[in-house]
Amino acid sequence: MKMYMIILDGAADRKIEILGNKTPLQVSNTPALDTLVKKGMQTLVTVIDENITPESDSGSMALLSYDPKIYYPGRGTLEGLGTGFIPEGYNYVAFRINFASYDEKLGTLDRRTARGLEDDELQTLAKDITENVDLFKFNVNFKLLAFGHHRGILVFYSKTEKLSGNVSNTDLGFRKNGVWGTPVKNYEQRPLKCNSLDEKEESKLTADIVNDFIKQSNEILANNQVNIKRIEKGELPANYLIFRDGGEEPKKMPKFYEKFGITLSMYGQLPAENAIAKLIGANFTFSKSLDLQLDKEFLINAEKVFISDEADVKFIHIKGPDEPGHDNKPKEKVKAIEFIDKYFLSNLIKDIKEDDIVIVTCDHATPCEMKIHSTDKVPVLIAGGNIQNDGSTKFDEENASKGKLPIEKAIDIFPYIMKEILNGKNKIN
Numbered sequence: 001m002k003m004y005m006i007i008l009d010g011a012a013d014r015k016i017e018i019l020g021n022k023t024p025l026q027v028s029n030t031p032a033l034d035t036l037v038k039k040g041m042q043t044l045v046t047v048i049d050e051n052i053t054p055e056s057d058s059g060s061m062a063l064l065s066y067d068p069k070i071y072y073p074g075r076g077t078l079e080g081l082g083t084g085f086i087p088e089g090y091n092y093v094a095f096r097i098n099f100a101s102y103d104e105k106l107g108t109l110d111r112r113t114a115r116g117l118e119d120d121e122l123q124t125l126a127k128d129i130t131e132n133v134d135l136f137k138f139n140v141n142f143k144l145l146a147f148g149h150h151r152g153i154l155v156f157y158s159k160t161e162k163l164s165g166n167v168s169n170t171d172l173g174f175r176k177n178g179v180w181g182t183p184v185k186n187y188e189q190r191p192l193k194c195n196s197l198d199e200k201e202e203s204k205l206t207a208d209i210v211n212d213f214i215k216q217s218n219e220i221l222a223n224n225q226v227n228i229k230r231i232e233k234g235e236l237p238a239n240y241l242i243f244r245d246g247g248e249e250p251k252k253m254p255k256f257y258e259k260f261g262i263t264l265s266m267y268g269q270l271p272a273e274n275a276i277a278k279l280i281g282a283n284f285t286f287s288k289s290l291d292l293q294l295d296k297e298f299l300i301n302a303e304k305v306f307i308s309d310e311a312d313v314k315f316i317h318i319k320g321p322d323e324p325g326h327d328n329k330p331k332e333k334v335k336a337i338e339f340i341d342k343y344f345l346s347n348l349i350k351d352i353k354e355d356d357i358v359i360v361t362c363d364h365a366t367p368c369e370m371k372i373h374s375t376d377k378v379p380v381l382i383a384g385g386n387i388q389n390d391g392s393t394k395f396d397e398e399n400a401s402k403g404k405l406p407i408e409k410a411i412d413i414f415p416y417i418m419k420e421i422l423n424g425k426n427k428i429n
Helices: 031-037 056-063 075-082 119-132 201-222 225-232 256-260 271-280 296-308 322-326 330-351 397-402 410-421
Strands: 003-008 040-045 091-103 108-111 141-147 151-158 174-177 180-183 240-247 264-268 283-286 313-318 357-361 378-384
Touching: 003 056, 003 330, 031 040, 031 330, 031 357, 031 378, 040 397, 040 410, 056 075, 056 271, 056 313, 056 410, 075 091, 075 151, 075 240, 075 271, 091 201, 119 141, 119 201, 119 225, 151 201, 174 240, 201 240, 256 410, 264 271, 264 296, 271 283, 296 313, 296 330, 322 330, 330 357, 357 410, 378 397, 378 410
Parallel strands: 003 313, 003 357, 264 283, 264 313
Antiparallel strands: 040 378, 091 108, 091 151, 091 240, 141 151, 174 180, 357 378
């Protein structure tokens, strides 16, 4: 028997008027998911708690049974670790960054996440920054990785200077609250400065470095041919960097095998997920990043690799539904869910064995009306083996709210399976 955990990124939502006052999951045509539902039980779970909005990394951590309130070090740290950007023997601080669109005349951001950037354009912008920003006066070096349309990871490191993650975000959409990035509603579209959040010299120095880096990089981006051509074509430039979620050394985490006596393989798009895999002793494979134009061949091939993996537990994070949620495109979100069902899940249910267990859930909700992640509960389905159907007929928020799966939090999924479904015995082979 094997276990398969499928994470539909941001698929959970709220009722939407143009969908007949239903959620995208409710109106989606998902015959493969419906087949699994008839063999399982559902419920709604809190991903972290009612006061902490999950990101994909903290949500994945919770779904794998690790409490983010104990172990989460911040997105910047995880992404720095996941890219291998943390040099040994150095003091460091890591940030997540976005390439944003800035209107210099108005002094406002048109978008905090630049849209429409091709990867070669993004890499050209990142290369220009890497080659021309100079932090010599701070005795600090940096590494920059750009990926995923507008995202990036930036690590500052030094042999001589202490650095700190306890500085404010310049990303106006998220406020720094300890290790957490808390979404800000109705924010003013003006760029923010980075400030120290304590009186320590290393925090003040780090804030100065961030502000200087932003100033230098924005001048470089404004004069880059990629942005000049975008403006000429009537497109928004990617001409401003915003920082969030600075972090440092993570806590040691117990290995997944030590907790449950079973092996784990993870498949995902995010460097932060790779870091989680390293910290908990799992194998990790980078899968192709999915945008609104979901790739049929990728999903078909991903299922083949996923099913053939020899690990006891296989975890895959599929990005598709999240972006339409951020863009308030409910119908596109429906299409993304249906696409995954047709080209990934339909093949999975043909290939799994009768006693295999399949878990389907979300790392967080991304309600279209909000265009950001929320603390809303998400549906979780556990199907297969000897599990009896609880009356559920479809994988969605309403059916899950009436389901009989006795789990309230994401961190309890695996402990419940091991204790109640497998009766505390290692029956995986």
